[in-house]
Amino acid sequence: DIVMTQSPLSLPVIPGESASISCRSSRSLLNSNGYNSLFWYLQKPGQSPQLLIYLGSNRASGVPDRFSGSGSGSDFTLKISRVEAEDVGVYYCMQTLQTPITFGQGTRLEIK
Amino acid sequence: EVQLVESGGGLVLPGGSLRLSCAASGFTFSSYFMHWVRQAPGKGLVWVSRIHADGSDTTYADSVKGRFTISRDNAKNTLDLQMTSLRAEDTAVYYCVVLGTSPPAWGQGTLVTVSS
Numbered sequence: 001d002i003v004m005t006q007s008p009l010s011l012p013v014i015p016g017e018s019a020s021i022s023c024r025s026s027r028s029l030l031n032s033n034g035y036n037s038l039f040w041y042l043q044k045p046g047q048s049p050q051l052l053i054y055l056g057s058n059r060a061s062g063v064p065d066r067f068s069g070s071g072s073g074s075d076f077t078l079k080i081s082r083v084e085a086e087d088v089g090v091y092y093c094m095q096t097l098q099t100p101i102t103f104g105q106g107t108r109l110e111i112k
Numbered sequence: 113e114v115q116l117v118e119s120g121g122g123l124v125l126p127g128g129s130l131r132l133s134c135a136a137s138g139f140t141f142s143s144y145f146m147h148w149v150r151q152a153p154g155k156g157l158v159w160v161s162r163i164h165a166d167g168s169d170t171t172y173a174d175s176v177k178g179r180f181t182i183s184r185d186n187a188k189n190t191l192d193l194q195m196t197s198l199r200a201e202d203t204a205v206y207y208c209v210v211l212g213t214s215p216p217a218w219g220q221g222t223l224v225t226v227s228s
Contacts, residue, residue, distance in 0.1 A: 039216070048207060048218045049157065060215050092157055096211055099171050101147065101159040 002026050002095050006104035012112045013083045021107045023093035025074045029056075036110045037097035040069055043106075044089040052091075053078065085111055114138040114217040116208045122220030128198050128226070134191040134219055136207030142166070142186035143214045144228045148193050150204035151221075160206070161193065176202075 003026040012081035013019045020033030029037045049062040053069035055077060060081055066081045080087055095106040134146070143170040148160040161172045161182040170182050181194040191208055223226040 043157075048220050049214050054215065094157070099159075099162060100173055100210075101149075101162075103157040103159075104154045 004104040116219035133195040141189040146154040147209040152204045
């Protein structure tokens with residue numbers, strides 16, 4: 001199984017500042033089409049996960065441009081610039097390169 | 113718009129059975145793999161099972177293999193998860209997920225509680 005490791009697991013942020021979350025996989029997530037099979041989700045309290053970034057660096061429709069994804073292979077980063085109160089929740093990375101699909105442990109972002 | 117609506121969750125005794133369903137709409141259901149993902153209270157996301165677009169192939173997490181059965185009805189656009197020999201550790205919100213659509217979609221989840 002591909003192991004996904006996120007850091008940090010807890011992320012206190014002052015509103016208006018930026019935040020970064022790292023996600024590392026135990027093997028490369030580059031698929032045969034040249035895309036990274038890596039997704040970022042935000043799960044707000046009591047809700048199902050909402051898609052932020054797909055294929056490593058593509059922002060999903062309706063997601064503010066404050067969110068950006070970067071990286072390739074086995075090393076990925078989600079950056080949130082100008083954090084707002086509505087960004088609170090748990091962020092997960094997910095790989096879909098192979099079954100079983102696996103997730104990072106989650107990073108809980110809180111407002112200081 | 114892709115929509116997935118789960119149903120069938122509830123309280124069940126250890127050793128009991130439960131059948132979850134997911135009603136899909138807004139996309140060509142018969143063209144996509146479908147998945148079940150679960151989340152125990154206060155815990156992270158864990159993949160449970162997937163089924164090929166035509167139902168010909170299924171895969172399971174080791175933790176549910178032999179106890180859970182995933183199936184689909186492409187004529188009715190529904191996905192099911194038959195759960196037997198349920199354990200306390202199966203307590204979770206179960207999500208129906210499609211990853212191949214643009215964008216990928218998750219249902220709102222259905223809560224399964226295994227407790228005496």
